[in-house]
Amino acid sequence: MKNDLGYFPQNALHNAPARVNDAIDVARARASELAAMPDKTYMNFVRALADNDAKLTELLMPIYHLDSVMNSDETKQIMNEIIPPLSAYGSDMARHRGIYEGFKYIRDNEFDALNAAQQKLVTDVIRAFEIAGVNLPADKQARLKEIAAEMSKMSNDFSNNVIEANKNFKLKIMDETKLGDMPTADRATARIDDWWEFSLLDSHYVAVMTFVTDRDLRKQTHDARMARAPENMDIITHMLSLRVERAGILGYETHADLVFEDRSAPSPAAVKTFLKDLRNRAAASAKQDRAELAARAATDGIKDFAPHDAAFYGRLVRTEQYDLDESVVREYFETGRTTDAIFDMLAEMFDIKFTERKVPLWHPDAKYYDMSRDGKIIAGFFIDLPTRETKSPGAWMNSFRPHYVDANGVRHLPKVLNVGNFPAATKDTPSLMATKDVATLFHEIGHGLHGLLSAVDELDLSGTAVDRDVVEFPSSFLEYFWNSPVTLKRIARHYKTGEPMPDELIEKIIKSDRFMRGTEMVWKTEYSLFDMEIHTQGKMTAQQIRSAFDTARPADSITPGPSYDRPLTAFMHPFAHSYSAGYYSYLWAEQMAADAYIAANGNPFDKDLMHRYRDTVLAMGGTKKMDEIYREFMGRDPKPDSLLKFYGLK
């Protein structure tokens, strides 16, 4: 097979809408041809359908990717043109009677001859068709389509309303002394002339809440943030009622029951118990955090400590208690050198090797690596880490192509990518990462490995194609290692001198990382419980929803970091992203990550454990439920106390 691993099409945007439309026509015709074919087998039908999808994806992925990392009027225009025909295609395929019948034919005639992964795939696909309503009478199917269209419009509106509210607010600061200890980089993003203007965008909001010395200005900003997008309340009420209706049409009692068909957690009730237990056990520690911050604020004469003081005093107490200077820490994390050091570490952990290869990509910042094992190249890894104006915010992992074997038995090696928005180099300094950036880089590489080390033959079960509530397990697991003493000793080097990080500084990083973990846990469980609560009931009025939120998240709650501080009407996960009855997923995945981390004793070079991790969790993708894979990995279930222990709450 020719090695196309480092290949990125240089003409991906050329004539894109026409090429996509043609490709959709071809894919549609091929799907119908396969559905009508007599003598279906797993290979000539299931695998051939996957190949059909793969062809379309191969064309689409570079376009999506360029829209995210090199956004322009051209990419926006292309996306506007291709999304409607693609959604129509997706929606038709999800209810394609002939394909559904084809899968049932395979189940009824060939099931026993299939391996376990293939059996799971066939079963999953049949269930997905049934959840999409393939067996319902025409009028009900039509209603489901209407609901889907309405929901996708409402999600979009919800998100746009929040974005607008973020932009519309302006906090003007004329007096520079009020900016306190705000770092130069944060000031620069808000500078207008000889004054500063802050919006409610996360980065601005965090800077104001953490550094602005004028308490009234913080209160004003906090109040505005908590009152964002009130018009979203109507959307929430309407969305919940549509979700209840859809669940009913499909024969489920609640929306949560419906979406839990594709989850690793056993049931909505089990998740609620899990969350309540965590919250109760973290409550005392969160209370203590609050008392500590309030006591520090009192020394400044503040008698009525409030949420708008939390980030400001959180920073002060953290600095005073742990004496950790982020600007010094950064000097040990030059982005290029740190990335190389992480690759080096992964090589030792998993017996793999990354070799950079110069190939034409989409931007000079992007890099490509061949990944090999036992001297054989088995995957391609693309990274694009520095921030750019044309890049979507945040960091993510994606695959141009997962590992799979096609209908002709040809193996396709995975092409995986990691994108970040890490600090760009300036004329005086190279790109230096903050601690949160280092953690993010580990996190995304953790997802990346899930794609890179996949050994799954079935395209739709490969790599990160696992249940929503366990997809964050490999990313959290690797992230946890970023500040283990063994890792820091190995990867942190001063960018000028090359000196390793002093032990004293390592100790400070580790200690300060435990700061306010109880508050963080309580906050995560509060939002998660609210999300479970509203999706395990029938229709609710706006008032009932509001009161469920206020019960889950009392007004005097404080938060570990202000970017998490959000009102109901700006809670994107369940209403704008597809995390309804799913916000618990992070904690659910973290219990496995924490358990495995504790078993490794924080040592990334525990070879025996890491090799088992590679050969089970990373290799097996979604071929089995994650709890089964976990038992193969560790020989047992995660211990219930591991997560609290990792958070330092036990």
Ligand SMILES: [Zn+2]
């Ligand atoms: Zn993640």
